[in-house]
Amino acid sequence: MSRSATAVGAGLVLAVVVAALPGPGRRLAEIPGDGPDPAYDVPLPEARIRDVGEQLPDDATYLLRTPGATPLVAGNLKAAGQLFFAPALPAQDERILGWEIVYRRGALTLRRR
Numbered sequence: 001m002s003r004s005a006t007a008v009g010a011g012l013v014l015a016v017v018v019a020a021l022p023g024p025g026r027r028l029a030e031i032p033g034d035g036p037d038p039a040y041d042v043p044l045p046e047a048r049i050r051d052v053g054e055q056l057p058d059d060a061t062y063l064l065r066t067p068g069a070t071p072l073v074a075g076n077l078k079a080a081g082q083l084f085f086a087p088a089l090p091a092q093d094e095r096i097l098g099w100e101i102v103y104r105r106g107a108l109t110l111r112r113r
Contacts, residue, residue: 038083040076048108049077052101053084055110060088062099069103077103 037046056062064081066074081090081101091097094113102109 038080040080042070042073042076043106044073044076044080045106045108049080049084052108052110053081053086056085056088056099058087060098061091061096062088062101063091063094063097065100065102067102067104073103 040046062081062085064077066077069077078090085101088099097113100111100113102111
């Protein structure tokens with residue numbers, strides 16, 4: 001038997017043993033998943049973020065602006081952008097920007113530059 005098959009088999013046996021035992025291992029094995037949507041640290045307009053991602057062309061460059069937002073909001077929006085705006089690329093050089101995404105007071109707007 002190959003090493004990889006042995007490793008897979010040992011991993012499966014270990015998982016079954018941990019799940020069968022009472023205590024922390026069993027509780028860990030029973031934790032449900034988070035679901036299909038990201039878990040943000042702050043409330044964000046999730047549906048609008050997805051809409052903007054669908055509207056951005058795949059080969060676009062964009063700048064995400066968050067005037068007046070807290071660093072926590074700005075960071076969560078940046079992470080959401082990396083997830084939903086891909087394969088478009090974030091850019092800082094305004095000479096190559098094709099799109100601008102602005103978050104202001106809970107609203108997200110998309111405009112061509």
